[in-house]
Amino acid sequence: MSTQQVFEFISDNRQDLIEKWTSILSQLGENDSLKAVNEQMFRTICEEYMAIILTSPETNDEYTDKKIFEFAVKIVQLGLSLKLIAQALADFWKYLYRLMDEKSTSDKQSLKLVWEIEENITPINNEILNQYSISWEKTVSLQKEALQELSAPLIPVFEHVTVMPLVGTIDTERAKRIMENLLHGVVKHRSEVVLIDITGVPVVDTMVAHHIIQASEAVRLVGARCLLVGIRPEIAQTIVTLGIDLSQVITKNTLQKGIQTALEMTNRKIVPLGELVNETSENSYT
Structure with missing residues (x-):
């Protein structure tokens, strides 16, 4: 199974993947006592994530980086924890592999599938986590500055x-x-x-x-x-x-x-x- 076939599979099963990942996020959100984010917000997050994954490899990297940054900023503003996002991305990877593995005809093809998903999905996930971390640090820094201004008012x-x-x-x-x-x-x-x-x-x-x-x-x-x-x-x-x-x-x-x-x-x-x-x-x- 080639890289192009991986993208085509994701595209063909887009709705199923969105539904599944929305369910994963909602469940993790409940376990994380995250009541402020409803299912519709989780669905929006999943749709944006899917759009990032399906960005054509020929698309300008700067455009992709911008979309990842905007996505990371959104999940920071919603208050999703880094632990939750990391777990959700890992669960999505596992679900995608299981879904594609069902269509594999041999162990050799299944092993190749792991490498294809690893090569194409993991860099996106890593960049999302990296941008999330940067955005969170900026948010914390701004909050710290605001608190410092209030820490000694005259x-x-x-x-x-x-x-x-x-x-x-x-x-x-x-x-x-x-x-x-x-x-x-x-x-x-x-x-x-x-x-x-x-x-x-x-x-x-x-x-x-x-x-x-x-x-x-x-x-x-x-x-x-x-x-x-x-x-x-x-x-x-x-x-x-x-x-x-x-x-x-x-x-x-x-x-x-x-x-x-x-x-x-x-x-x-x-x-x-x-x-x-x-x-x-x-x-x-x-």
Whole structure:
């Protein structure tokens, strides 16, 4: 059986192969707890895969590579795992061999059939997996960048007063980003007081405290003052136990108290609206 005969067989049995591979994907999807993809989506994937396989060998390689790339991007966007796709491609290969083997007239022809399928189908499958891996890495990279942008936001809450809420574990890479965002934000927002809120930080160890002290010192060098807020009792106990010196950093146990202190440091305060109205009325009579 020649290469051309393999392609002709696939073409003649196209619908049967699509039906079978749709069934394989659907079953694997159920086992993979993939509920977001319905059978019609799986069928579309199978039809596109079949179109790639049946691309004429004379077709421009660049065109084929483009179709494989687009196919890989689609399955990444659908959330199909690499394990699922690899298993599905292998199962398709096995099913195609069994189907074609039924028409073989000898063991020698059957062995040749294995090599023909291996030579024509496996390179396509390998390239799909390769493009899938590349597309997935790009997606993860973009997601990582987006998370990094949100990992240390600096939020202006009042004129010259900004807050940096921190949530989650602080490692060396994140600490570096915190420092960069702090210094950039202080200049950008013309901050006089910066509050670092560690309410959402689960653990404050020596390394985290060291990074916070460094950030506070860096803020001071660019002309602003730094407050550390959100210190819970267990965090305070840890800081004392570890012998961490935060004497050079103003600390408050809540963000609310920190904002009140920041306003006082910028010669302002929060007063009830009624008190402000009464004060204004008294001034108008004098």
